[in-house]
Amino acid sequence: MAARTTAHKALKEIQAAGYRYAGTKLPAHVYAQLSLAVICTVCATPRTISLNRLRNGTVCLHRSHVSPAGAAQIARKAGFRPREPYDQRSRSWTLDCLTCGRTHRIMWPTLLSGTAKCPCQERAAELRAAGYEPQAPYPGTARQPWPSTCTTCKAARTPSLTTIRSGARCGHNGTPHATAAAERRGVRAELRAAQGARPQ
Ligand SMILES: [Zn+2]
Ligand SMILES: [Zn+2]
Ligand SMILES: [Zn+2]
Numbered sequence: 001m002a003a004r005t006t007a008h009k010a011l012k013e014i015q016a017a018g019y020r021y022a023g024t025k026l027p028a029h030v031y032a033q034l035s036l037a038v039i040c041t042v043c044a045t046p047r048t049i050s051l052n053r054l055r056n057g058t059v060c061l062h063r064s065h066v067s068p069a070g071a072a073q074i075a076r077k078a079g080f081r082p083r084e085p086y087d088q089r090s091r092s093w094t095l096d097c098l099t100c101g102r103t104h105r106i107m108w109p110t111l112l113s114g115t116a117k118c119p120c121q122e123r124a125a126e127l128r129a130a131g132y133e134p135q136a137p138y139p140g141t142a143r144q145p146w147p148s149t150c151t152t153c154k155a156a157r158t159p160s161l162t163t164i165r166s167g168a169r170c171g172h173n174g175t176p177h178a179t180a181a182a183e184r185r186g187v188r189a190e191l192r193a194a195q196g197a198r199p200q
Contacts, residue, residue, distance in 0.1 A: 004029050010051060014038055017054045022046060042112075059109050063088045078116045080106065099124075100137045123161060130164040132157060 005013070007026035014021050014036065023037035030036075032051040039046050043062040066074070071086040071093075080095035083103060087093075092105045097118035110116045120138035127134050132148035135156070139146050142165070145158035150170040157170055 002032070004031050005051065006030070010036075013051055013054060018042060018060060019047070019049070019054075061091070061108055062112055074111055075106075078106075078111055078114065079118060079121065080104070080111075080116070097121075100140075126161060127159070127164065130159065131169060132159055132164075 007028055007030055010026060010030040011021055018041055019038035020041050021036065022039045026036075030051065032055070035048045035050055037046065038049055040060040040062065043060065043065040045060060045062070045065070047060065049058065066086075066088070068086045072082050075082050075093070075095055076098070079098050081098055083094045083096050090108070092107045093111065094103060094105050096103050097120055100118060100120035102118065102120065104118060106116045123138045124134050127146060127148060128151075131151050132146075133151050134146060134148050136147040139160075142161035145160050148157050148159060149155065150157050150172065153170060153172040155170065155172075159168065159170075
């Protein structure tokens with residue numbers, strides 16, 4: 001990006017990175033390496049940072065205002081339970097997913113930005129996109145049947161992500177056998193593909 005930018009654009013970049021400019025009036029042209037006085041809009045920590053560093057993705061970890069209790073609350077909101085005490089010096093945190101019980105190491109900035117997700121949440125989204133509502137936590141592997149209900153006919157079904165990915169869907173209204181057969185076909189196709197890919 002440009003080594004020098006206008007004051008107006010610099011202020012916009014600072015804002016987009018989650019800071020408020022707190023220095024004196026900016027010069028008409030701001031050099032990217034110029035140190036700028038900013039304040040984090042989340043935790044109000046004052047910092048000195050250049051546009052170069054902002055562009056490199058340097059983010060505030062909001063450590064100064066997060067108490068261990070507050071950190072645990074943030075984790076719970078994202079669907080996790082802390083497995084270890086919150087350490088302000090660490091960039092990541094070991095947490096258990098409240099849905100599937102698996103353990104993950106989540107980056108602290110990711111957690112704060114509200115984008116932290118256990119893979120099981122993404123798998124559930126995949127199941128829902130195929131027209132099923134999960135009735136149990138993610139079984140652990142794509143091949144395993146996942147107890148669900150069809151959102152169209154409300155029937156109890158046990159699709160696996162493998163069968164869904166191969167295109168199998170609920171047959172609706174009293175045709176569970178057709179669905180089951182399609183699901184088995186899906187699994188066989190997947191197995192064949194896996195075997196074909198394996199070196200002899
Ligand atoms: Zn901050
Ligand atoms: Zn999970
Ligand atoms: Zn159905």
